[in-house]
Amino acid sequence: QTVWTDIFTWIEGKIEGSTPQKVMRFNDAPWSVDKVVKKTVKHFLWLLIGLLTGISFVAWFTDAYQLWVDLFSFNVAMFAVIVITAFTFGTYLFAGFMREQVCFWLCPYARLQGVMYDQDTLLPAYDAERGEPRGRIKKGQEQQDRGSCVDCHVCVAVCPTGIDIRKGQQEGCITCGLCIDACDSIMDKVKQPRGLIRYASYKELHHNDAPIPLNKRFRVYVYVVILFASLAGIINGFMTLSPTEFKVVHERQPLYVRLSDGSIQNKYTIKVLNKTKETIVIDFKLEGLEGATLHGLSTMSVAPGKIIPVTALVRVPEDAMISDLMPINFIGEVEDNSAIELHYSSMFIGPK
Template identity: 40%
Template sequence: MSNEIPVTQVDPSSEPPNKNNKPETVDLYASRKKIYVKEVKGTFQKIRNVSLTLLMGMYFLFVWLTLDGQPLIHFDLPAREFHLYGVTFFPKDFFLLSGMLIICAFGLFFITTLFGRVWCGYTCPQTVWTFIFMWIEEKVEGSRNKRMKLDKAPNSTEKVTKKTIKHSLWLFVALATGLTFVGYFYPIRELIVDLFTLQANGWAYFWVAFFTVATYLNAGWMREQVCLYMCPYARFQSVMFDPNTRIVSYDPNRGEPRGGRKKSVNPADVGLGDCIDCGQCVQVCPTGIDIRDGLQYECIGCALCIDACDEVMEKMDYPKGLIRYTTENELEGKTSKLLRPRTFGYGAVLTLMIGAIIFTLVTRVPAKMDVLRDRGALFSFNGEGHVENSYTIKIQNMSEVPQTFNLSVEGLEGIRILTTTNVTVASAEIRSLPTVVDVPPESIPDTNNTIRFYAESETDPSLILETESRFVGPRPR
């Protein structure tokens, strides 16, 4: 099936498209050309190496850490419990997750208005894993030129060996990634043992295989295609850009007209700019663009082109910064503003949400008590002639350690709990306790009276739960 559509020039004021006035064809689909990224060293590559090491270290290490015997991070879906840094969250706490997602979104918007796509260039998982896979490829197959030569060469023992080693290492990293990801939902120590002894359930095998294949394909084969065609951020990022956004840019005023020359030649003497048209900025770009063509949605802000260009400028004894982080206003000789209404708006919402989440977490009580009155009977009299009401006390322990509570009740003179007043609740447990309360008839002022139940923790004396309920009695005489 052809991908070409005939196009004919219909503007009568223009020259015909060709002498025979035949329609031209425009290819609407171009197959992907493999990008061979050249290694570069420089300031921004060092920053990326630090961020990559920290992020990968956190990802692969945190899954193994425990606190009081409980994984530091564990999303226990069957039990509907989420353990994060010693705090247990339940489905009712999902509003906190929503708040955190809003913080992440506005944090991304805020940073983007200031510095463009630095998230994509330094911290995006796709970028992090892609750079790891490219590093493996370079160590196994050699420099950019060697990799290009190897791919063009016919199959040989050397080529097959290098390709096998590369893909084996890719699969190893992908498998480690899949195991680690599933380990946040299925305790990693149990997961490893259960997988290799064939004791794990089918879903564990499925998700490990799924994330292994996804990592291998995305970081090893698709790479920039994920950023260009699958990531929505590349499409709407321009909405957050303005002439004051600091992005990776080429300075055409200084670089044009570009052209080759000897190091000893003064560019002004030959009518050239500082750009020697070496193409290094293109060769190091992981998405294969030419930054000299201006801002493009494919640019992920990785700044590799800055490092490459600075290296060339240094060799030519030219000032660095032909390609740099700058703003559209600065390139035009205008003043650039860091703070502006858009950044104030994003910053205000971000600050407000962070404050709200911190306040909620600080004031969050690690336990909860509910008292349900038995509606099957209004009241009864016991052998002492006191009026009795029946209740069910439910205590939920959301801390990481067992809690022992002492129960009490107040609100009416002589009120007391006849059943047990001491209860131990395990971590993440909801304990239901049938309870009977009685009151001397002469202490009941009305048929419906307000009382309060208290649960004081022996484990943590500062933890005191209280809730209100009703005590029903006979009509006063």
């Protein structure tokens, strides 16, 4: 969200003005040809980025090259069109208009942080004791008459979530530290020591306590255990990734067909995604349902990175149907590679 918001505001800054004041002046100005052109270009670029985001998301789950071919030949699946449209307008809305409101109200990160903090946690914080009373530097005023904060609002302007850190730690803070750098640069200019906004704990700021080393804090060990458990889960997930994806979808219309010889026929769409770098040849068979025979599909060849959908028909003699709903297993055996197993449990539907 932060990256997309930055890109959108960068485009806005380049077209409408580099500061919030310039953008406001541009928006308040009466409508003119120049204003219409600039607004059109801005919204076009925003929508274009949203569209590319949607296409990238869909490409993550399908053959990316085929997706681009389908897009240029206007032959994209309806579900992909819906997802791309949702992402296009979602990105346009979230990064173009809602911006930091998404961080505040939709992102779980701030809530997670709130749960993990305690009074010893180091966070970007404003040293109110040193900074107050804040105020702009006036000619002839002595430094001891005022705090270090010159009330320049630079820390607020750079904050991606629009927080005024001088009001205290807030749930929308993503601890990016931009306000620290911004304030340090102001302190350099007014010849004051850096660190008016700095990483400090609540206890350090309010009770002058020294920071507790990380190795003496129990919750740090708990977090380390959780972190390593998560990493182990991710590594295990990668190590046990299947080299293929195999799905069998039962066609709903019609649920079954009775053939002239009395046997019952069901139709399935079989999809195989080959994630290996070699072409694989798969021999299909059925298990688990007595008398079931496979038609329209026996062997399939799938190129690397390709996903192939095919239609398969399964027929079962009527006397083998002891129920209207019978389990059936689709098995795929990869030629020259017995390590890859394709297995999918589905249902065969007959008359009641």
